[in-house]
Amino acid sequence: MNKCKLKVIAIVCSSVLLSSCATMEQSAGLAALGCAGVGVLTGVLTNSAGAGAGAGAGCVALAGLAIYNYHTSQTRTVQQDQQLYGYTAPVNSTEVKIRNATAYPETVRAGDILKIGMDYSVIAPNGTPSVNVQESMVLKRDGKPLKTLSERPVTRPLGGGSSEVDFKIPDKMPPGTYVIEQKVQSGTSYDIRPAVFVVGS
Amino acid sequence: MRKRQGVGALMPLLFVGMSVAVAGMPVAPCDHKQAAIEISLQRIVNEWPMRGSGESVSQYVQKLGIRLAFSSLYGRNIPWQFWVVRNLAPNAFSIGGGYVFITDGAVNFVRNESELAAILAHELGHELAGHFCVAPDLIDFGGLFDIFSAPKTQQHQVGVGSLTQVIDPVKEQQADQIAVTILQASGYDSHAMLEVARRLPKGDGVHPVDFQRLRALESLLAKIPPIKAQDSEDFLTIKRTLAAEQATW
Structure with missing residues (x-):
């Protein structure tokens, strides 16, 4: 799979996961799962493992x-x-x-x-x-x-x-x-x- | 605040340039309508949600509009101001005085930069043709022309917000003619005018097909070969920006 296609898929998946992370009625555990995915995908999009980890961590912190x-x-x-x-x-x-x-x-x-x-x-x-x-x-x-x-x-x-x-x-x-x-x-x-x-x- | 320029003293000379630049369309000074136009502007700004002038979408539309306007001699002497309305329905209109409005929906609607240029060029066409100068005073409003509302066989009025919109088939075709000239002079594909007109949402009661206008455009464009115009990076960025905004919400 070429890099461009990977980024498109990552964007789609990331938006889905951000949505699931955002739903207030969800449990913190489920939100954290979505946030971990956001971190991974952010890393893919930015080619930076650090950026991915940061995005995921921020999302977990906002679960409450x-x-x-x-x-x-x-x-x-x-x-x-x-x-x-x-x-x-x-x-x-x-x-x-x-x-x-x-x-x-x-x-x-x-x-x-x-x-x-x-x-x-x-x-x-x-x-x-x-x-x-x-x-x-x-x-x-x-x-x-x-x-x-x-x-x-x-x-x-x-x-x-x-x-x-x-x-x-x-x-x-x-x-x-x-x-x-x-x-x-x-x-x-x-x-x-x-x-x-x-x-x- | 934008400084408005007086052009009255220059008008006789500008008419000459205009007659060459926009295919002989008449132009008239419009100072006597300025007060009504300013009232209309205030009404629109007070009633409708607008994008700020500092937003990237607004800045791009302003830049594109100015580029188009400056392709005609008279266009350089009008203090153009392009506004982006936060509305998902495709629409564009002008009220005179250089004020042109386009919705987010119209920017979403276009498939390439030439199509967006075509929409703006049509609105510039109304201004450059002097349509607002001869428009009747309609309920304390100087006039409003809309590219997406198909004209019927006779002039008629429809409501937009609290304003009255004038649809005159003759003036719509004049604006189309000027728009084609502007697009050619600016390096955009003038056939985008036809593409936009053909692709307008049909059967929704708002955008009925105007076959007379389509035929007139087809006839006009038959003499002009289409060109392959490359979308600018700015245009592609704006399309991505709007897509990202919609994905956020």
């Missing part, structure tokens, strides 16, 4: 990162949202647009609770009472996805809404700067916004 609390609410009516952001009804298509994404506190340590917040607008044609929105968040480091922290379908009334998710920082989470990308999608419209936090040593 799970949702601690989830809170969602409508914060603005359609009229309030329009007034605040200067858009006008009626519209002809459904749009979702993130207005703000935060991670608080900016610096955390093992055992701390990290609050990930997002505020977004839901815009839809007149007569639409609510829309289905998929809210997701992915943890990244150095541009690489490490773990899907949350994926949940919600039904949103039009206007402005916020969601807040708490995570407990696991003991073995490596120090460094992380990015949590938050995404909302409704139909073909989607938006992504990053929030940065630092895990101190």
Whole structure:
């Protein structure tokens, strides 16, 4: 098998394993198995055994990162949202647009609770009472996805809404700067916004 | 913030260059529409999720758009700004004032760089032809033209977001003609225009086949031999970036 084909297969397998690693409901043992595979495949992709081992180790350390609390609410009516952001009804298509994404506190340590917040607008044609929105968040480091922290379908009334998710920082989470990308999608419209936090040593 | 350039004083000279560069399409100064165009821009930015100007996809589209625009003399005097909308449905449109919008879905949709250039060139064609200058004031909006909505036999309007989209079959064909000229001058395969038009999603009610436009393109391109245009490394990188983004989510 040539090197190119091997890399393609590795990419496919790696994405499958990353997904399995990311599912919050899974046991730590199963997650660790997936993470080991990620490490091996990362090594193949980068031709570096060290990089592979690093990726695998990071993934294992994140196995304990799970949702601690989830809170969602409508914060603005359609009229309030329009007034605040200067858009006008009626519209002809459904749009979702993130207005703000935060991670608080900016610096955390093992055992701390990290609050990930997002505020977004839901815009839809007149007569639409609510829309289905998929809210997701992915943890990244150095541009690489490490773990899907949350994926949940919600039904949103039009206007402005916020969601807040708490995570407990696991003991073995490596120090460094992380990015949590938050995404909302409704139909073909989607938006992504990053929030940065630092895990101190 | 981009500095907008006034071109009114240069317009008589630019018309001459334009008539050569874009196959005789008329151009008119559009200063009287600028306020309405800026309002439309704000409305779009406030309503729709957009990629940031610093993102690699946005920077690539801006670079490609500028390359295409600079192939015409008049195009060099318009303060072009290309925006990428976070939407998975293939679409592209322009609102005048040099503002051109393309969705992630359109970048995903194309099979090669010439096809992406063709989509942008069509939107440039509307601007270079002066279509926004003569567009009627539609509910406090200066006009919007969309490459993926097939024109019917007569001008009609459809809604996009809270804006009104003007579909005029004559203007769509004019934009196609200019786009072909731009593609030739830029070194892209102008036959990509036809490929894109033929491959548009069919039967979904949004992209009905416009046989008249296809025939006009076929006739125009019959005199132009296709060329083998190599995809740039930037284009291939952007395609990989979008694929990786989608795999992440």
